[in-house]
Amino acid sequence: MKSFRTYLITSLVLVFLLNSCMEEQNFDQYEDLRLRPTYEASILYIEASERAIDAASSATFFSRDFNFDAFSESVFSERVRSGIITYEVENTTNQEFDEILVEFLDEAGNVLYTESFYVPPAPTAVLQREITFGPGGENIDIIRNTSSFRVSATIGADSSTSTLSDPKITLKSSGKFTVALK
Numbered sequence: 594m595k596s597f598r599t600y601l602i603t604s605l606v607l608v609f610l611l612n613s614c615m616e617e618q619n620f621d622q623y624e625d626l627r628l629r630p631t632y633e634a635s636i637l638y639i640e641a642s643e644r645a646i647d648a649a650s651s652a653t654f655f656s657r658d659f660n661f662d663a664f665s666e667s668v669f670s671e672r673v674r675s676g677i678i679t680y681e682v683e684n685t686t687n688q689e690f691d692e693i694l695v696e697f698l699d700e701a702g703n704v705l706y707t708e709s710f711y712v713p714p715a716p717t718a719v720l721q722r723e724i725t726f727g728p729g730g731e732n733i734d735i736i737r738n739t740s741s742f743r744v745s746a747t748i749g750a751d752s753s754t755s756t757l758s759d760p761k762i763t764l765k766s767s768g769k770f771t772v773a774l775k
Contacts, residue, residue: 594705596727601619601670602614605676605719605741606634607709613617621757624674624699626649627673628717628719629771629772629774630771630772630774631769631770631771631772632736632769632770632772633767633768633769633770634663634743634769635675635766636678636766636768637742637744637764637765637766638697638763638764638765638766639655639744639764640762640763641654641655641746641761641762641765642759642760642761643686643687643688643761646686646688646748646762647688649682649712649748650731650749651745652691652747652749653745653746653747654746654747654748654766655741655744655746656741656743656744656745656746657744657745658741658743659740659741659742659743660696660740660741661740661741661742662740662741664705664736664737664740665700665737665739665740666749669738669770669772670737670738671737672772672774673727673733673736673737673770673772674727674733674746674771674772675725675726675728675730675733675770675771676726676727676733676736676768676769676770677723677725677730677769677770678723678724678726678727678766678767678768679721679723679724679766679767679768679769680695680708680722680723680724680764680765680766681719681720681721681763681764681766682710682719682720682763682764682765683719683720684712684714684715684717685714685715685757685759685762686715686760686761686762687714687754687760688714688748688749689712689713689714689748689749690710690711690712690746690748690749690762691746691747691748691749692745692746693710693712693744693745693747693762693764694707694708694709694710694743694746694747695707695708695709695737695742695744695748695764695766696711696742696743696744696745697740698737698740698741699739699740700738700740702741702772703716703737704743705738705739706731706735706739708722708724708763709769710722712762715757715760727771729767736770746762749770
């Protein structure tokens with residue numbers, strides 16, 4: 594009789610434990626799941642020494658196109674929701690830059706967006722600028738359709754004679770993008 598009582602109590606405890614730990618499964622959770630990681634990467638890095646700037650034969654001392662198909666790849670362009678592009682421009686030369694122009698180009702070479710910088714001669718602080726794409730900013734289709742960048746720089750008439758050991762102009766840009774994985 595004692596073993597029957599032990600068996601009965603053990604069985605009841607197991608039934609209660611199994612019922613208390615069970616939860617109804619919801620397989621519709623996948624539909625509610627929202628995967629939107631943020632990716633960050635460098636986009637452009639351009640550096641020109643004072644000597645190269647002074648050797649320029651025209652006011653536009655630099656103009657170059659950079660292929661950048663990462664934005665136009667379907668795995669990115671169909672899923673990107675928003676982004677921020679950050680620019681940093683540092684000038685340690687005594688040269689004034691009337692305009693540094695960054696153009697976003699589509700596959701056909703059409704200009705989709707332009708960002709322009711005026712950079713005074715050194716000593717200056719590092720110029721930083723953030724441009725938002727997507728809700729509350731520029732149209733996200735600019736990013737989706739960008740296939741390359743064109744960067745050009747126009748200098749003032751004077752030549753530079755900086756007293757620093759390594760005078761140069763540097764343009765850096767990076768992007769931080771939110772992408773929908775689902």
